[in-house]
Amino acid sequence: MGRYRPPRKRGSRYITPEGEATLRAELHQLWKVERPQVTNVVHEAAKNGDRSENGDYIYGKRRLREIDSRVRFLNKRLDELEVVDRAPDDTSKVRFGAWVTLEDENGDEQRWRIVGPDEFDLKAGKLSMDSPMARSMLGKGLDDEVVVRSPSGEQLFYVVGVEYA
Structure with missing residues (x-):
């Protein structure tokens, strides 16, 4: 059984255009590049037979869970973020960005x-x-x-x- 972690308070939903581009690039890297490679490694390791002692299989499955968890988080987070791409009307005051x-x-x-x-x-x-x-x-x-x-x-x-x- 896992250790209980109380839910974290959600952060603000604002992001700069550069920040959004970085998150989208990370999502693309994980989903289109890294996940297919790890899936292939797990597939090849599964062909070798005994999975209980196969390090490639065990660590590959763990990495797939990590990737899937991060992809789910990024998809949800990108849907709720609001990109702030212009300066405020009063640029003499400290505001977001x-x-x-x-x-x-x-x-x-x-x-x-x-x-x-x-x-x-x-x-x-x-x-x-x-x-x-x-x-x-x-x-x-x-x-x-x-x-x-x-x-x-x-x-x-x-x-x-x-x-x-």
């Missing part, structure tokens, strides 16, 4: 893009709009203070730039 430059009290700058939860990547400077930092930035304008509350304490930043690409 904005590149925001923050300055801390020491004068160090950070640049973040506010994106949907399906496409965040901290190394690339993409911050999920559902994260505490992004939520504290939304609606702010130039020179506004941003207070980010985290388990390690409060951090203070100033908005020094807002751009929409």
Whole structure:
């Protein structure tokens, strides 16, 4: 019997055009490229007889379950996502899709893009709009203070730039 996991709260349904293209490319890769290859490996391994000791068969079936699960998730998620492909009317405020430059009290700058939860990547400077930092930035304008509350304490930043690409 599996371990119970309570249902996760759904993330926001907004996504940038680049994020949607990435998810669609992943879906295509899994469904049209990877799944047929793994299916062929499992088929060939099944011909060899005893499946209980056949590593190719066992791991291939496991990989097929992983692929099918991810494909189901991507299909459902892509159906409910809303692509935001234009800048808001008021580009002086921080909204979804904005590149925001923050300055801390020491004068160090950070640049973040506010994106949907399906496409965040901290190394690339993409911050999920559902994260505490992004939520504290939304609606702010130039020179506004941003207070980010985290388990390690409060951090203070100033908005020094807002751009929409």
